Amino acid sequence: AAGVIQSPRHLIKEKRETATLKCYPIPRHDTVYWYQQGPGQDPQFLISFYEKMQSDKGSIPDRFSAQQFSDYHSELNMSSLELGDSALYFCASSARQFYEQYFGPGTRLTVT
Amino acid sequence: AQTVTQSQPEMSVQEAETVTLSCTYDTSESDYYLFWYKQPPSRQMILVIRQEAYKQQNATENRFSVNFQKAAKSFSLKISDSQLGDAAMYFCAYRNSGTYKYIFGTGTRLKVLA
Numbered sequence: 001a002a003g004v005i006q007s008p009r010h011l012i013k014e015k016r017e018t019a020t021l022k023c024y025p026i027p028r029h030d031t032v033y034w035y036q037q038g039p040g041q042d043p044q045f046l047i048s049f050y051e052k053m054q055s056d057k058g059s060i061p062d063r064f065s066a067q068q069f070s071d072y073h074s075e076l077n078m079s080s081l082e083l084g085d086s087a088l089y090f091c092a093s094s095a096r097q098f099y100e101q102y103f104g105p106g107t108r109l110t111v112t
Numbered sequence: 113a114q115t116v117t118q119s120q121p122e123m124s125v126q127e128a129e130t131v132t133l134s135c136t137y138d139t140s141e142s143d144y145y146l147f148w149y150k151q152p153p154s155r156q157m158i159l160v161i162r163q164e165a166y167k168q169q170n171a172t173e174n175r176f177s178v179n180f181q182k183a184a185k186s187f188s189l190k191i192s193d194s195q196l197g198d199a200a201m202y203f204c205a206y207r208n209s210g211t212y213k214y215i216f217g218t219g220t221r222l223k224v225l226a
Contacts, residue, residue, distance in 0.1 A: 045213040045215070056211055098193065099145050103159075
């Protein structure tokens with residue numbers, strides 16, 4: 001079965017640079033979620049989109065923005081990167097009528 | 113605000129034995145969902161089992177089952193016939209029916225001893 005695809009899988013950036021993470025949901029899933037997981041921590045919800053509209057917002061810094069496109073893929077844009085942004089970023093998707101989220105493999109972002 | 117608590121940072125179990133991971137949550141909502149996710153060393157988050165709050169019957173998926181006590185706000189995961197591949201971090205998660213986001217507990221690292 002098709003899974004959530006995230007790219008890139010690994011990304012190294014310097015402080016104050018920008019990064020763009022991409023997420024391709026499971027086919028026919030219309031809801032996308034972004035989570036940040038720091039080392040040894042639990043995943044923290046950042047933001048979600050349903051049918052290309054922002055549906056919920058968590059602890060997403062103002063330096064970050066995200067959107068969902070007409071083909072339902074989503075991008076997380078991160079600007080003015082800080083060392084503390086180094087983490088594993090998960091994207092998950094779900095079908096509106098179901099409630100479980102399926103996670104992608106994550107993008108490991110390292111800020112040096 | 114809702115919270116999820118996993119009080120066991122680490123657990124060990126002998127291969128083929130049974131282990132129970134604890135999870136408690138706090139909410140004033142009546143309609144919600146609970147999940148257990150497994151995160152092996154690959155860091156992939158894998159859905160193990162889910163429970164709807166309105167269902168009294170405990171969910172079961174092969175060797176995995178839950179003990180859902182709604183009044184006590186407890187949601188424990190039982191793994192029977194533990195296998196080496198069960199070794200992972202296990203996260204308990206909560207979601208209100210009217211929202212999209214999950215709230216995760218801090219996780220329990222499960223070690224399986226051969």
